[in-house]
Amino acid sequence: xxxxxxxxxxxxxxxxxxxxxxxxxxxxxxxxxxxxxxxxxxxxxxxxxxxxxxxxxxxxxxxxxxxxxxxxxxxxxxxxxxxxxxxxxxxxxxxxxxxxxxxxxxxxxxxxxxxxxxxxxxxxxxxxxxxxxxxxxxxxxxxxxxxxxxxxxx
Numbered sequence: 001x002x003x004x005x006x007x008x009x010x011x012x013x014x015x016x017x018x019x020x021x022x023x024x025x026x027x028x029x030x031x032x033x034x035x036x037x038x039x040x041x042x043x044x045x046x047x048x049x050x051x052x053x054x055x056x057x058x059x060x061x062x063x064x065x066x067x068x069x070x071x072x073x074x075x076x077x078x079x080x081x082x083x084x085x086x087x088x089x090x091x092x093x094x095x096x097x098x099x100x101x102x103x104x105x106x107x108x109x110x111x112x113x114x115x116x117x118x119x120x121x122x123x124x125x126x127x128x129x130x131x132x133x134x135x136x137x138x139x140x141x142x143x144x145x146x147x148x149x150x151x152x153x154x
Contacts, residue, residue, distance in 0.1 A: 004029040008036060012043040018104035019044060019134050024141040037138050044105045044130040048123050051109035059113075073114070080115045089125040092117070096129030099137045105130060 007029065012022035019040050026036030063069050083091070096108040105126055112122035 001031070004031050005039060008039050009043050012040050013047065015104070015106045016101065018106070019130065019137050020099055020101065020104070023134060023137045027138075027141050027145060033138055033142055037134050040134055041127075041130055044134075045123070045127050047105045048109050048126050051106055052113050052119055052122065055110065055113040076114060077116055084115055084117065089117075089121045092122065092125040093129040093132070096126055097132035097136070099133045099140070104133075 004026065008022050008026040008031065011017050011025045012019060014021065022040045022043070023033075023036055026039065027033055059073075087094075092108055092112065095103055095111075096105065108126050108129065109122070111117075112119070112126075
């Protein structure tokens with residue numbers, strides 16, 4: 001079970017896969033679907049911290065010294081502010097809940113940092129969005145595998 005769980009964890013940490021790859025992998029490997037979902041959620045929620053705070057540190061120590069990059073960041077934040085004011089954290093949660101490539105924890109964490117959102121609110125939005133997206137992926141995976149079994153058994 002440890003090896004299978006480790007495989008699910010690794011799949012969830014890959015930016016191109018995250019939950020979209022981790023949850024179906026766990027189910028195919030024979031892990032309990034709810035257990036797989038919980039492992040996936042823990043990994044995705046944990047990923048927020050190194051990405052968000054790593055970017056903050058990288059910007060503070062290196063990128064903030066580049067004038068052109070500072071202007072670019074300020075421009076993006078200024079352009080994004082009306083959308084953040086309108087949709088806010090709910091928009092971020094909805095964004096991450098879409099189970100499509102490039103709408104996972106990595107992208108949401110980068111967006112949160114880029115738009116200078118409060119880290120606590122961003123984390124909550126990412127946790128909520130990951131939960132919704134994870135449930136969608138879980139139900140889709142279980143349903144697809146059951147339909148596949150139905151056709152293969154006949």
